[in-house]
Amino acid sequence: MNRSNRTTTVAGFILLGLSAHPALEKIFFVLILLMYLVILLGNGVLILVTVLDSRLHTPMYFFLRNLSFLDICYTTSSVPLILDSFLTPRKSISFSGCAVQMFLSFAMGATECVLLSMMAFDRYVAICNPLRYPMVMSKAAYVPMAASSWAAGITNSVVQTSQAMRLPFCGDNIINHFTCEILAVLKLACADISINVISMVVANVIFLAIPVLFIFISYVFIMAAILRIPSAEGRKKAFSTCSAHLTVVVVFYGTILFMYGKPKSKDPLGADKQDLSDKLISLFYGVVTPMLNPIIYSLRNKDVKAAVRNLVLQKHLAK
Secondary structure (H helix, E strand, C coil), X not given: CCHHHHCCCCCEEEECCCCCCHHHHHHHHHHHHHHHHHHHHHHHHHHHHHHHCHHHCCHHHHHXXXXXXXXXXXXXXXXXXXXXXXXXXXXXXXXXXXXXXXXXXXXXXXXXXXXXXXHHHHHHHHHHCHHHHHHHCCHHHHHHHHHHHHHHHHHHHHHHHHHHHCCCECCCCEECCCCCCHHHHXXXXXXXXXXXXXXXXXXXXXXXXXXXXXXXXXXXXXHHHHHCCCCHHHHHHHHHHHHHHHHHHHHHHHHHHHHHHCCCCCCHHHHHHHHHHHHHHHHHHHHHHHHHHHHHHHHCCHHHHHHHHHHHHHHHHHC
């Protein structure tokens, strides 16, 4: 009998998570919970100081505020589900709940890719064309740039999620992952997914390859401009204005390339280890990276550190 003829309506999915490794669940529950709290606190403080401190009302910090809000949304779309999966051996999620979680994760991830390229352009103009910076990066420019990042990410997520969730699913509804990761969901479909694969390849080119190329070219010009600065102090000061963004870019894209670029094991005996490593790398990408962003910007940015100190002092003086 043809597999598609045995298609049944799937009301929900089962998320395996780390159920095959119960000894790790309690450890990772505590670790992920602590990391999530750091994400909420760190990004929340960044948003607060960039709103309250008038000296930080610049395009760079406007983009940073968007990045912090995006990281909070991204982790909130998946971390509560991950934490719950550590407490429940076979965590179930409804079909609609799976679609919503997939949509939010996809939208936030794609938006961040575009937003990081917008931030690279901002640094390029600031260092390579400092005299024209106020005119080029006016409010009429940087607000639509951020809005277009969100619009592009959400549009891509609508396309990818709707295509995936319209597929027919057979009786197998077990997702070998923490969340409704799109590739894990597509494996359960009992229909041709070639259109989905092509769509995802096109999306990867648009949201991964093009932004990476754009960021790379921007930093080639930035480094060339910095090297032309005669004084060592001037070069150091110029580089410090973009070092935090560059560090975030390396962490963000480096993790993605490591996740999808590493070779898969062909040894059946190593399949479990491969699955476990894939899940843990995915966990790193989804939790550790958003946690590092506010730490990187706080440690490598004097303006942010000064704004946080002023905020703390104002709180103490108000008591």
